[in-house]
Amino acid sequence: MEILNAVDADATVSNKFKDKFISAYHAVLPNLPMLIWSLAMTLMGAGHFSKGVQETMTAVKDATGEVGEKAGALLEEGLKEHLTDLVDNYNTNKNELKYFKEELGNLVKDLETPLVFIVDELDRCKPEFSIKLIERIKHFFDIPNIIFVLSTNKAQLEESINSFYGFKSANSYLEKFIDLNIKFPKKRNENYLEVIESYTNKFNIQCNKRDLLLLSNVLNLNSRELIKILQKIALLNIGRHHISPVMAFVYLAMEQKSKSPSKMSEREFFEDFITLLRDYEQSNTRFRQQQYNYDDLLLFANQYGENYSDYESGLVYFLKFYYILYAEGELDPQEEQFKRQKYLLNASLTNNESNFVKSWHNYINAGFLID
Known part of the structure; x- marks a missing residue:
């Protein structure tokens, strides 16, 4: 029809x-x-x-x-x-x-441009249905001037097909039906900034947008994941300090990526994120000219924080706390004083939980957030 x-x-x-x-x-x-x-x-x-x-x-x-x-x-x-x-x-x-294919061909042969059907989110269907659909497309509609575009997470579809049918490799099976694979280009950083500005303004989230832009890329979020995290942050009362949006964002992003932050120690929480930050910056050609110590996470965190040069950044606080809490050797008086402000890492000032990771787990999962 x-x-x-x-x-x-x-x-x-x-x-x-x-x-x-x-x-x-x-x-x-x-x-x-x-x-x-x-x-x-x-x-x-x-x-x-x-x-x-x-x-x-x-x-x-x-x-x-x-x-x-x-x-x-x-x-x-x-x-x-x-x-x-x-x-x-x-x-x-x-x-x-x-005869059906012949008549279908006659129906579209005089079109000036091909008739294009877009089948979206095929990976969200049951594997059996997905396979039957692409089989019918291939066998019954594979004629000149009709094109089917399958928009799907191919890796996820292959995995579900493999699991459902017990194939050792679903990739070769799908290739029987797909003539050309085209990957969507990864969203560029500046495009994420548009999403961040739009939703932080919409939800009146008080945060450093540069921090969120960097965090989105370090944690490899897609736009859907980013929006979901911003929606959750909008429900939190976290406007007391620059570091609060960063802590909330990192915790929620780790949950989004199934990293189970609630099971991490404070140091594991720090190191998981800073390892991602180091790997991201090390692979970024813009930063290869910087003389960071990529082998020592503590030194890297301190060097990166000092080089970030944004007074309104909560990320600088995050990196500085990691360095002064776990650095070996004597700290200068200013750093020792800064060390006593660890409470800024907690989810709220009224939270008596000493472990800041657990404080965010308790706060975020207090019962008023809906997935």
Whole structure:
């Protein structure tokens, strides 16, 4: 129906295609009664079925208040009864599929540009459904001037197919159906800044946007994950200090990435993030000219914090605390005084929990946040 709606074809060609589609519909469509029911109601509304079939549809529609599956079964029975002359010998008459593809080709051959179908989020479907869908696309719609674009997380789809069917490698199986793989380019840093500015303004989040931009990239967040974290931060009362948004962001991002921060010690929490920061900056060509000590996390954190040069940054506090809490050797008086301000790492000033990681776990999971 989408093809017929999109293509301004000659009535004779269009009607011939409808006949061939009815002949082949059992092979083309998934064997799911409720999906067939939905399609049939669309066809009936468009006036493409005979009066007898329409009467059957109306009768089934009136009965749907009972059980949806029963309606699907009644529909199947009614369709078979009224389309006997077209589908009676379908399983033995393989030419029907050939004729269907020919008529489909005739329908779109005169288009100035290809007819493009976009199938989104295929990886979110059940593996069995996903495979059946791409098989039908390949076998029944693989003709000139029709293009299917499958928007999907390919690695995730391969993993689910592999798990469902027990394949050792799903990749080679999918390649039978996909003609060309095109990866979406990774979002550039400046584009993330647009997302951050939009949502921090929308939710009135008081934070250093440069910090959040860096954290988003260090923690390898996609835009959906970033927005979800900002939505949660909007529900937290964390405007008391520059470091609070950083602590909340890092904790929530670790949870988003299934790193289980609540099970980490304070030092593990520090080191997990700073290791990611070091690896990110070490791979960033802009920073290779900096003489950071990449082998020593403590020295790297201190050097990076001093070089960050942003007075309003909570990230500098975070890095400085790590350095002064665990650095060996004598600290200068200013650093010793700074060390006593460790309470700034906690989720709230009223929280009596001495472990700042546990304080954020308790605060964030207090019961008012909804996933």
